[in-house]
Amino acid sequence: MKAATTRASGGGATPGGTLGLGIDLVIDQGGESAAPVVAPFEQVRVQLRDAITAGTLAAGVRLPTVRALATELHLATNTIARSYRELEADGVIETRGRLGSFVAATGSPVHREMQVAARAFADRITALGADPAEALLLAASALGVREAG
Numbered sequence: 576m577k578a579a580t581t582r583a584s585g586g587g588a589t590p591g592g593t594l595g596l597g598i599d600l601v602i603d604q605g606g607e608s609a610a611p612v613v614a615p616f617e618q619v620r621v622q623l624r625d626a627i628t629a630g631t632l633a634a635g636v637r638l639p640t641v642r643a644l645a646t647e648l649h650l651a652t653n654t655i656a657r658s659y660r661e662l663e664a665d666g667v668i669e670t671r672g673r674l675g676s677f678v679a680a681t682g683s684p685v686h687r688e689m690q691v692a693a694r695a696f697a698d699r700i701t702a703l704g705a706d707p708a709e710a711l712l713l714a715a716s717a718l719g720v721r722e723a724g
Contacts, residue, residue, distance in 0.1 A: 594639040598626045619658040627678050634680040
C-alpha cells in the first residue's frame, strides 16, 4: 500500500504553485508506515510558516481564502481555518476582515520572540546583580554553543 499524498498544483494545475503562491503544499495522508501522520492542519501550518520565515512568501502577500486552499488541498475548510488561526496567533499572518489573510509585515515572529526572551534574560541578570559575561557563558552552555578554539 502506497502512502497517500495530496500535492497542491505540483503537476502544473496552478502555475506558480499552490494558488499562485510560488510554493507547493504537500499533505501526507498516511500509508503503510506505522509512524503516526502529522495532522493536516499542522502540515499546512508548518509549510506556510517555513515559507514565510525563509522569505519565499514575503510580507504583505495575500494568502488564498480558506475555502480556496481547502478545495485545492482536498481538505475540510475547518482544517485550513485552524492553520490560519494558529499562524495568526503566532504573529506570522494577519487577517484583515473581508480583505483576507496576509503575511504579517512585522518581521519574523521567531526573531521577535527571541528579542523578548533576550530582554527578559538581560533584565533578570541585571536584577540579580550578576556578572553579564558569566550570564552569557551560562546561556551559551544552555543552548549547546561551544566556543571555537
